[in-house]
Amino acid sequence: MLPRDPNSEKIIDFVVNKGNGIKGLVDTGIETVPELYTLPPEERLEANTISTHHSIPVIDVSNWDDPKVTESICEAAGKWGFFQIINHGVPLEVLESVKEGAHRFFGLPNEERNKYWVGNSPSGTVALKTSFAPEAESVLEWKDYLSFRCSPEDLESFPLWPPVCRNEVVKYLESAKPVIRKLLEILLKGLKVKEMDEARKHSLIATPTINFNCYPRCPNPDLTAGVRPHSDVSTITILLQDDNGGLYVRATDGNSWIHVQPVNGALVINMGDVLQIVSNDRYKSVEHRAVANGSKDRVSVPIFVTPRMDAVFGPLPEVLENGEQPLYKEVVFSDYFKYFFSKKHDGKQTLDFARI
Numbered sequence: 001m002l003p004r005d006p007n008s009e010k011i012i013d014f015v016v017n018k019g020n021g022i023k024g025l026v027d028t029g030i031e032t033v034p035e036l037y038t039l040p041p042e043e044r045l046e047a048n049t050i051s052t053h054h055s056i057p058v059i060d061v062s063n064w065d066d067p068k069v070t071e072s073i074c075e076a077a078g079k080w081g082f083f084q085i086i087n088h089g090v091p092l093e094v095l096e097s098v099k100e101g102a103h104r105f106f107g108l109p110n111e112e113r114n115k116y117w118v119g120n121s122p123s124g125t126v127a128l129k130t131s132f133a134p135e136a137e138s139v140l141e142w143k144d145y146l147s148f149r150c151s152p153e154d155l156e157s158f159p160l161w162p163p164v165c166r167n168e169v170v171k172y173l174e175s176a177k178p179v180i181r182k183l184l185e186i187l188l189k190g191l192k193v194k195e196m197d198e199a200r201k202h203s204l205i206a207t208p209t210i211n212f213n214c215y216p217r218c219p220n221p222d223l224t225a226g227v228r229p230h231s232d233v234s235t236i237t238i239l240l241q242d243d244n245g246g247l248y249v250r251a252t253d254g255n256s257w258i259h260v261q262p263v264n265g266a267l268v269i270n271m272g273d274v275l276q277i278v279s280n281d282r283y284k285s286v287e288h289r290a291v292a293n294g295s296k297d298r299v300s301v302p303i304f305v306t307p308r309m310d311a312v313f314g315p316l317p318e319v320l321e322n323g324e325q326p327l328y329k330e331v332v333f334s335d336y337f338k339y340f341f342s343k344k345h346d347g348k349q350t351l352d353f354a355r356i
C-alpha cells in the first residue's frame with residue numbers, strides 16, 4: 001500500500017478495506033472531493049481538449065450482411081477503434097431492465113451490497129470492487145463495479161448472484177450473444193481471414209464478463225477520474241451507457257477527446273487489446289476514459305468479451321500470410337490480464353507486454 005495522509009488512510013479503510021465502496025462514502029453525504037480522489041491538474045480532462053468537430057460513427061446494423069454495413073464496421077474498427085450500433089436486435093426493454101438492475105443493486109443498503117464484496121462474495125463468479133487497482137493508485141477512481149463472470153460453467157452459480165439483478169444480467173447476456181458473434185465474424189472477414197474454424201473463432205470470445213459500473217454522483221467531477229485513460233484487454237467490448245454521457249474516446253490526433261454522445265437504444269462497441277494484437281494493428285484498441293456526473297449516479301454496463309484464461313494468442317497466421325512481420329509475440333491471456341490489473345490504468349501501455 002502507498003504511504004498516505006491520515007485522512008486518506010481513514011477513507012481507504014472505509015471504502016476499500018471495509019467494502020463500502022465510493023458509493024458508501026457518497027451516501028454519507030460528503031460535499032467535497034477528498035484528496036484521495038483529487039487528480040493532479042495534468043491528469044484532469046480539460047475542456048479545451050474535448051473535440052467539438054468529431055464524433056464516432058453510429059452504424060445501423062438492421063441488415064448485418066449489407067456490404068456497406070460490414071465495410072463501415074471494419075473501417076471504424078481500424079480508424080476510431082469505437083463505434084455505436086443501432087437496430088442490433090437486443091430489445092430496448094432488455095437494455096432498460098439491465099440498467100435498472102444496476103441501479104437496484106447499487107441502491108441496496110451498504111450491508112446488503114457488502115455481501116458481494118470481493119472476498120465476502122458467496123461465489124467467485126460475482127464480485128463487487130472499487131476503483132481499479134487501489135493498492136497501486138495514489139488517487140482512486142470514482143467508481144465501484146459489480147463483475148459477473150459469464151461463461152457457461154459460471155452460470156451454474158446463478159442462484160448465488162444478487163436476486164435484485166441476476167435475471168436481468170442473464171437475459172442481457174443471451175440477447176447480446178448473437179451480436180457478439182456477428183461482430184467477430186465481420187471483423188475477422190475484414191482481415192481476410194479465410195477458413196478459420198469455429199473452435200478458433202470461438203476461442204477469441206469464449207469468456208464474457210458483464211460489469212455493472214456505478215459512478216456515484218460527484219460533488220466536483222472535473223477534479224476526479226471515473227475511469228482513467230485506458231484501453232480494454234478484451235477482444236471486443238460491448239458497452240451500454242445511460243443518458244448521462246461521460247464517456248470520452250481518444251481522437252485520432254492523439255491529443256483530443258471525443259465525447260460518445262448517448263443514443264437511445266445504441267450499444268457502444270470498442271476493439272480491445274486482444275483484437276489489436278491478433279489483427280497485427282489493423283484494428284485499434286483505443287484509449288478511453290469516463291467522468292462521473294455532478295447530479296446523478298451514472299451507470300454503464302460493459303460486456304468484456306475475452307479469450308479463456310489459458311488461451312494463447314498472437315497475430316493470426318492468416319494475417320501474416322503475405323510475409324508481414326508480427327508486431328507482437330504470443331502470450332497467454334491470463335498473463336496479459338494479470339499484468340493489466342497489476343498497475344493503475346495507464347493508457348495503452350498494457351500492449352507493451354506483448355510487443356516485440
Ligand SMILES: O=C(O)CCC(=O)C(=O)O
Pocket residue numbers: 211213227232239241246247288289290299300302
Ligand atoms: O463507463 C464507461 O462509459 C466506460 C467504462 C470502461 O471503459 C470500462 O469499464 O472499461
Ligand SMILES: [Fe+2]
Pocket residue numbers: 230231232288
Ligand atoms: Fe474500458
